[in-house]
Amino acid sequence: MEEEMIYELLKNNICVQEEALKKLIWVLYRNFYFNSSIKQNILLIGERGTGKTTMLKEVAELMDIPLGEVYNMFMPDGLNASLFLNGMMQIAYNSDEYNGNGILLLHDFQDCFLYGHSISFNAMMASGLANFGDEGFFDISNITLVGEIDTNNVKDIFMGDISDLSNIDNNEFLSPTLNIIKKYLTDENKIIEYEDGSKAANVGLENYITNQIKLRFLSSNCNQLFKQKIYMDDMGAEEILKALYSPLSVLNLYKNDLTEDYINSEDFKKKVASLVSESGDGLHYAGMAIEQVFKRDYKHGVKVLKKKSLFSDR
Secondary structure (H helix, E strand, O other): OOHHHHHHHHHHHHOOOHHHHHHHHHHHHHHHHOOOOOOOOEEEEEOOOOOHHHHHHHHHHHHOOOEEEEOOOEEOOEEOHHHHHHHHHHHHHOOOOOOOOEEEEEOOOHHHHHOOOHHHHHHHHHOOEEEOHHHOEEEOOOEEEEEEEEHHHHHHHHOOOHHHHEEOOOOEEOOHHHHHHHHHOOHHHHEEEOOOOOEEEOHHHHHHHHHHHHHHHOOHHHHHHOOEEEEOOOOOHHHHHHHHOOOOOHHHHHOOOEOHHHHOOHHHHHHHHHHHHHHOOHHHHHHHHHHHHHHHHHHOOOOOEOOOOOOOOO
């Protein structure tokens, strides 16, 4: 199947992130369909809930490329090799005739940089032969690594309670990146207090900290292993509305419960989009937002549910 056909088949399902979708198809097509020794690993960078995982899974399925997923692999004390191996086993399991090819999706990849593992991880992965000590060596030369980075999650980590991130013995942060800029992190300068006693977050400091970690993502350490960086667009109200009514949206799960007039009403759409936008979790929050809106409207006497819906009172 040609690249253009793959894009045309998927763009109406994905609905948003068209430029990122084009780039992802372009890279994976060359990794798996060209006779070339040049394989490019990918960083998917964007706010939580902008469709990174969904986009990758849809492309991999249509291209018939087996995919494995790894969560929380990078810990303060090192790499959890067993989780990486589990992801490799998923690739083999998801392939009818496994030939060493596949995609390994590394969720929460910002932790690799936060905890200072990027150099050692790059060195092991770049060779194409992963050394897991007692577990042995594994050929990953035909595996495309995709690191998924949530940029808003990074800010949450930095702006959290300092004591939660500190080592009490020596007052050092678990994250080497935090230690570099810790002089800027105090309870006093995280909050601005006005003359009337009101308080607000110091947005300038938040932006500074966020930019520092983003620079780490784009550093030479990162470039050694991840040649391709694909940025997701931020999603405003218009993009959220479009995504909610895509064939892949969680909203489709409620079509047998909500009346057609209600589920297609502008009022319902805008209320759901507003909650999704405010959540900070993007489309990951869509299901919760949908239920909050229709349950609230139901209580106020709006005709919301079909007669056979399990959500209705019996």
